[in-house]
Amino acid sequence: MERHLDEEMEIVKNDLLKMGIMVEEAIQNSIEALKKQDARLASKVISDDERIDEMDNQIEEKIIDLLALFQPFAGDLRFLTTAMHINSELERIADLTVNISQRVLELSEQPMLKPLIDIPKLAARAKHMVRESIDSFIKHDEKQALDVILSDKESNQLRTMVIQELIYDYMVKDASTVTRAVPLLLLTRDLERICDHATAIAEDVIYMVQAKMVKHHRADLKKPKSQKAE
Amino acid sequence: MTKLYMESLKEKSPKSTIDQSTIPDAIQDRGKSMSDKDKQKKDSSAENTKRKELTENLKITVRNFNFYYGPMQALKNINMEVVTNTVVGIIGPSGCGKSTFLRCFNRMNDTIADIRYEGDIHIDGQHIFDKNLDVVDLRRKVGMVFQKSNPFPKSIFENVAYGMKINGVKDKNKIAATVERSLKHAAIWDEVKDRLNKSAFALSGGQQQRLCIARALAVEPQVLLLDEPASALDPIATSKIEELIHELKKDYTILIVTHNMQQAARVSDYTAFFMLGELYEYDQTNKIFTNPSRKITEDYVTGRFG
Ligand SMILES: Nc1ncnc2c1ncn2[C@@H]1O[C@H](COP(=O)(O)OP(=O)(O)O)[C@@H](O)[C@H]1O
Numbered sequence: 001m002e003r004h005l006d007e008e009m010e011i012v013k014n015d016l017l018k019m020g021i022m023v024e025e026a027i028q029n030s031i032e033a034l035k036k037q038d039a040r041l042a043s044k045v046i047s048d049d050e051r052i053d054e055m056d057n058q059i060e061e062k063i064i065d066l067l068a069l070f071q072p073f074a075g076d077l078r079f080l081t082t083a084m085h086i087n088s089e090l091e092r093i094a095d096l097t098v099n100i101s102q103r104v105l106e107l108s109e110q111p112m113l114k115p116l117i118d119i120p121k122l123a124a125r126a127k128h129m130v131r132e133s134i135d136s137f138i139k140h141d142e143k144q145a146l147d148v149i150l151s152d153k154e155s156n157q158l159r160t161m162v163i164q165e166l167i168y169d170y171m172v173k174d175a176s177t178v179t180r181a182v183p184l185l186l187l188t189r190d191l192e193r194i195c196d197h198a199t200a201i202a203e204d205v206i207y208m209v210q211a212k213m214v215k216h217h218r219a220d221l222k223k224p225k226s227q228k229a230e
Numbered sequence: 231m232t233k234l235y236m237e238s239l240k241e242k243s244p245k246s247t248i249d250q251s252t253i254p255d256a257i258q259d260r261g262k263s264m265s266d267k268d269k270q271k272k273d274s275s276a277e278n279t280k281r282k283e284l285t286e287n288l289k290i291t292v293r294n295f296n297f298y299y300g301p302m303q304a305l306k307n308i309n310m311e312v313v314t315n316t317v318v319g320i321i322g323p324s325g326c327g328k329s330t331f332l333r334c335f336n337r338m339n340d341t342i343a344d345i346r347y348e349g350d351i352h353i354d355g356q357h358i359f360d361k362n363l364d365v366v367d368l369r370r371k372v373g374m375v376f377q378k379s380n381p382f383p384k385s386i387f388e389n390v391a392y393g394m395k396i397n398g399v400k401d402k403n404k405i406a407a408t409v410e411r412s413l414k415h416a417a418i419w420d421e422v423k424d425r426l427n428k429s430a431f432a433l434s435g436g437q438q439q440r441l442c443i444a445r446a447l448a449v450e451p452q453v454l455l456l457d458e459p460a461s462a463l464d465p466i467a468t469s470k471i472e473e474l475i476h477e478l479k480k481d482y483t484i485l486i487v488t489h490n491m492q493q494a495a496r497v498s499d500y501t502a503f504f505m506l507g508e509l510y511e512y513d514q515t516n517k518i519f520t521n522p523s524r525k526i527t528e529d530y531v532t533g534r535f536g
């Protein structure tokens with residue numbers, strides 16, 4: 001039976017998908033701006049964030065309405081509470097792209113410290129993780145969500161590598177690099193936090209599908225359980 | 231009705247949604263000292279607590295129970311346990327056997343011709359279908375309130391006193407005290423104390439329903455059976471009944487049939503889902519409404535059929 005609530009949940013799903021695409025674009029643009037030292041593009045990321053904030057409010061209001069009006073249970077309830085979390089995770093990711101863009105603006109006045117290789121790699125990872133986590137939500141795919149969670153380790157390693165290089169190969173050796181190294185260091189940390197938010201989304205997806213809390217319980221992660229008994 | 235709930239909070243220590251064992255002792259100790267029961271809880275997970283309740287503190291057990299109206303089997307191999315002082319919500323589509331099931335516990339079905347049952351129901355370890363059991367005693371112990379309030383065409387006072395009188399209580403003071411206590415317990419005393427001798431029919435639907443609950447309470451039952459007690463009431467009267475149920479479970483074990491899923495979710499500790507005479511799922515209420523084990527339960531609670 002197709003229910004009115006199904007239609008409404010489909011709308012929420014689509015809105016979150018759109019928001020996910022906008023957020024991916026923001027990650028992409030902020031890192032393009034960094035690579036090309038493009039202050040205009042960085043400013044665009046900052047001003048576009050308003051639209052994402054607006055969207056965040058609208059989606060949240062919509063979900064609160066649905067909770068109040070339909071008083072959903074079971075799978076419906078898990079879908080809507082998960083959607084609510086994902087909405088705020090996406091909004092925070094967008095805020096981090098604003099931070100990154102502000103660092104880009106600081107850097108655009110000065111020559112680049114070094115050719116950037118690992119930072120764009122980390123950015124590509126972040127973007128990929130966001131895409132995969134949203135995709136796992138849309139498809140209710142716990143396996144895909146699990147892959148996102150497990151891949152977070154590599155982004156942590158990459159972040160540590162980049163930061164250590166900035167500190168020991170540049171800042172420690174030559175104090176005059178600090179003004180150019182610190183913004184890179186900060187934005188590296190922001191990229192890694194984007195990966196963390198994608199991981200949080202994936203954890204929510206696992207809750208939605210399996211009704212199992214995995215956040216803060218990484219050790220409990222297991223392969224997907226079988227379908228509900230008929 | 232808000233008041234009732236607040237009072238109950240004062241009496242017990244307020245529950246926390248946080249599992250107490252996750253709170254470091256240093257912080258825990260800053261709070262009120264824990265009762266022994268809470269300490270026990272701290273040591274065991276919610277799952278263990280539930281298991282413990284289920285094995286140590288049972289009011290009712292139903293074993294391999296079948297019920298027939300003539301050739302028609304209305305209940306099929308029901309097995310369930312009810313923990314003392316909890317509320318069990320019984321849900322399921324119309325005609326699935328909820329009322330029939332409820333009427334088994336005080337043997338109200340016995341009055342219907344051509345019925346038959348197999349299997350056991352025990353209340354406090356006593357087999358309720360035992361030949362030697364006094365059905366009047368059973369009905370005193372297991373009170374019932376129906377969907378349509380059915381006060382007798384008598385005064386408010388007489389309605390509540392009725393059960394005691396037919397049980398042979400003569401002491402006028404005792405009767406008056408019990409009437410007052412029952413009306414208070416049913417959260418209707420303040421509304422009727424100045425007109426106890428007026429006809430019960432002068433009360434509103436919601437008041438009549440609480441009067442019927444008071445009448446059931448007056449004979450000091452241990453188990454209360456409520457068959458859609460609020461389905462004919464407006465939202466305010468309904469929430470009064472719900473608050474009342476929340477209060478009453480301190481002293482009674484309650485089985486409530488309801489068509490209102492939100493109501494089952496709000497008032498019950500355990501929920502039983504029936505369909506076509508079978509008990510499909512029986513679990514803690516939060517489990518049934520956030521993550522039922524069976525797909526058919528999920529389909530029912532999310533309104534995909536029924
Ligand atoms: N007194 C009766 N005689 C014969 N059949 C009955 C009687 N009462 C109920 N039934 C049948 O038993 C089934 C369960 O009814 P009931 O217990 O009233 O269901 P519910 O309360 O879930 O709506 C239905 O098919 C109903 O028609």
Ligand SMILES: [Mg+2]
Nearest residue numbers: 328329330487
């Ligand atoms: Mg019925």
